[in-house]
Amino acid sequence: MYELIQVSEHDFYIDCPAKIGLIRTGDREVVLIDSGNDKDAGKKVYRILEAQGWELKAIYNTHSHADHIGGNRFLQEKTGCSIYARGMECVYSNTPFLEPIGLYGGLPMKELQNKFLMAQQSRVLPLTPDVLPEGVTLLELPGHSFEMVGFLTGDRTAYIADCVSSEETLAKYGIGYLWDAGAALKTLEAVQAVDAAHFVPSHAPVSGEIETLARRNVRAITEVKDKILALCGEPVSFEAILQAVFDAYGLQMTAQQYALIGSTLRSYLTWLYGEALLTYSFEENRMLWVRTGS
Numbered sequence: 001m002y003e004l005i006q007v008s009e010h011d012f013y014i015d016c017p018a019k020i021g022l023i024r025t026g027d028r029e030v031v032l033i034d035s036g037n038d039k040d041a042g043k044k045v046y047r048i049l050e051a052q053g054w055e056l057k058a059i060y061n062t063h064s065h066a067d068h069i070g071g072n073r074f075l076q077e078k079t080g081c082s083i084y085a086r087g088m089e090c091v092y093s094n095t096p097f098l099e100p101i102g103l104y105g106g107l108p109m110k111e112l113q114n115k116f117l118m119a120q121q122s123r124v125l126p127l128t129p130d131v132l133p134e135g136v137t138l139l140e141l142p143g144h145s146f147e148m149v150g151f152l153t154g155d156r157t158a159y160i161a162d163c164v165s166s167e168e169t170l171a172k173y174g175i176g177y178l179w180d181a182g183a184a185l186k187t188l189e190a191v192q193a194v195d196a197a198h199f200v201p202s203h204a205p206v207s208g209e210i211e212t213l214a215r216r217n218v219r220a221i222t223e224v225k226d227k228i229l230a231l232c233g234e235p236v237s238f239e240a241i242l243q244a245v246f247d248a249y250g251l252q253m254t255a256q257q258y259a260l261i262g263s264t265l266r267s268y269l270t271w272l273y274g275e276a277l278l279t280y281s282f283e284e285n286r287m288l289w290v291r292t293g294s
Contacts, residue, residue, distance in 0.1 A: 001015065002041075004052070010023055010024045013206065016036055018036060018067040020032055020071075021200060023153055029055050032056065033060050033151055034161075035071030037068075038071065039074045042072070043074060046075060056075060056081045058081050058083070058131075059072060060083075060084050060127060062141070062148055062149055062151075063146070063162065064085060064092035065145060066115060066116060068162075069085075069093050072093070072124070076122050082131075083124045085124050087126075096119045099118055104259045111256065136152070136153050140190075141190075142184075143183040144163060156196050157200060158198065158200065160199055160210070162203060164201050164203075166213075169203065173249065174249040175224050177260050179267055181225070181271045184217075185221055188214045191210055196210075228272065228278075229277060229278070234290065241289065242265055245261065245265060269289060
């Protein structure tokens with residue numbers, strides 16, 4: 001764990017729970033794609049940089065989830081590097097308390113105020129094409145998070161963040177966190193068209209092709225969609241849908257899982273409502289969801 005692995009002349013990744021990309025931009029200068037899940041991850045990354053004699057110039061965050069920005073603060077304080085993130089990802093990275101607020105939909109309980117959902121605050125600047133290293137281009141990858149991005153290098157390495165989950169994760173959990181399932185499906189189609197020699201997902205094995213795993217992720221999203229539609233043959237509340245989904249996938253309810261999967265299911269409901277596949281009504285002061293035409 002935290003092993004530096006080279007994939008091309010200039011491109012590397014650090015193998016850890018959320019893979020960290022590394023691109024050499026000069027003889028001694030490097031940039032990172034994400035920074036790991038916490039301060040300890042930042043320390044381990046810093047030791048790797050020191051061992052190689054490299055100077056960290058910038059961190060480019062794919063999105064604002066804590067396991068991708070948790071090392072930001074430590075590395076910025078140690079090196080003075082710039083940090084960049086896109087749009088809402090920048091806003092959330094600069095104000096980490098927004099993450100549990102957004103997931104819970106209100107003042108988050110203490111069980112949601114932890115390092116798994118809240119990174120330490122760092123100074124993050126807007127990510128625009130003009131601040132990228134020469135030869136690196138942005139990949140638009142929305143769906144898992146608001147304005148998640150990836151990066152395609154001049155050596156044709158694609159760092160694709162969390163747009164795919166691994167086969168093992170899908171087999172174990174079945175449903176994963178999504179901000180926008182419809183956007184995620186479009187991203188999964190788009191990433192298959194990326195001309196890359198190596199694909200580096202954050203939570204899946206590095207591979208020379210992404211089509212097989214992308215299609216598996218499409219099936220997983222479609223399965224969740226079909227489960228929700230099946231549950232809504234008659235008017236049903238959100239809480240009943242949530243319980244049924246937890247039961248169907250063999251998940252155990254905790255405060256954190258309630259927030260993550262609950263937020264995901266609300267986003268699915270919004271997507272299916274927007275596609276005119278679901279509608280809602282209010283009965284006896286309850287919001288009920290039902291398939292259109294039922």
